């Protein structure tokens with residue numbers, strides 16, 4: 232079995248690019264890797280890993296076990312040995328238990344609001360620390376509430392480094408854009424986009440008041456792919472704000488190739504891209520072990536294709552893989568294994584694995 236601690240993979244945290252010659256082998260010596268030049272990363276061969284064992288944005292335990300399951304299945308070995316990345320980051324999967332208060336009553340209907348706010352604030356710092364070095368950042372969630380932190384950290388770092396706004400491609404069965412007031416469940420993993428765009432706001436630090444303009448993204452640079460279970464309140468938010476969204480209807484109508492062309496045309500070729508991939512975008516046939524599966528989703532190949540095309544833009548600056556829940560399948564059921572395997576495939580494609 233592969234080791235699960237990140238420090239077995241991460242040799243040093245010295246200055247990025249210190250392993251001279253690595254970029255040459257990455258771009259010209261690795262047959263598994265496409266030869267794409269990065270537009271916005273100073274050190275595209277350096278990969279910052281943030282492993283987030285956190286499940287407080289929703290109610291089902293087990294999604295916190297995903298980073299360890301992904302690592303034990305060999306994902307980091309593949310990124311280092313087959314794709315040629317230098318891995319950076321912290322030396323263990325973070326569970327953030329020290330940030331979870333004993334008492335955390337609802338606020339504006341949100342469940343675990345203090346815990347999710349504190350944990351995502353910490354994640355924002357971790358992602359920012361990697362991104363400001365000019366590295367690509369990979370976050371292994373965790374439920375989708377963690378994207379409040381990952382995108383906040385990315386947006387802040389790219390503003391500082393390049394003076395640019397980032398775009399977000401949100402691949403998901405759900406829009407995750409409820410405000411606390413439109414949410415039926417109170418689960419914050421259904422709200423991250425509303426906080427990131429400023430559609431939902433809070434003054435108090437302990438309830439996401441730490442999110443400032445430097446962390447936020449524009450609704451104009453947000454694109455959804457794969458939607459098929461959108462709440463009535465969310466549909467209204469998408470329409471009123473003119474947010475670009477490609478549902479499964481659009482993928483059926485145009486094909487994933489044309490949808491990606493339209494999605495990238497909307498973003499433009501001069502904008503850094505943060506890809507936030509919820510594994511529940513895939514059909515449960517491919518990814519059954521997730522908290523809120525919805526039938527009628529993407530095939531694994533369509534999911535891989537989205538990742539491959541985003542990599543090919545050269546604009547990718549960060550990737551999240553979230554909502555893998557290896558505990559939801561019964562013991563010895565292959566569902567958890569298949570879901571982890573699908574997640575690894577998506578990440579490898581986003582990070583440059585090519586079929587030929």
Ligand SMILES: [Mn+2]
Pocket residue numbers: 375403405407420509554
């Ligand atoms: Mn989601």
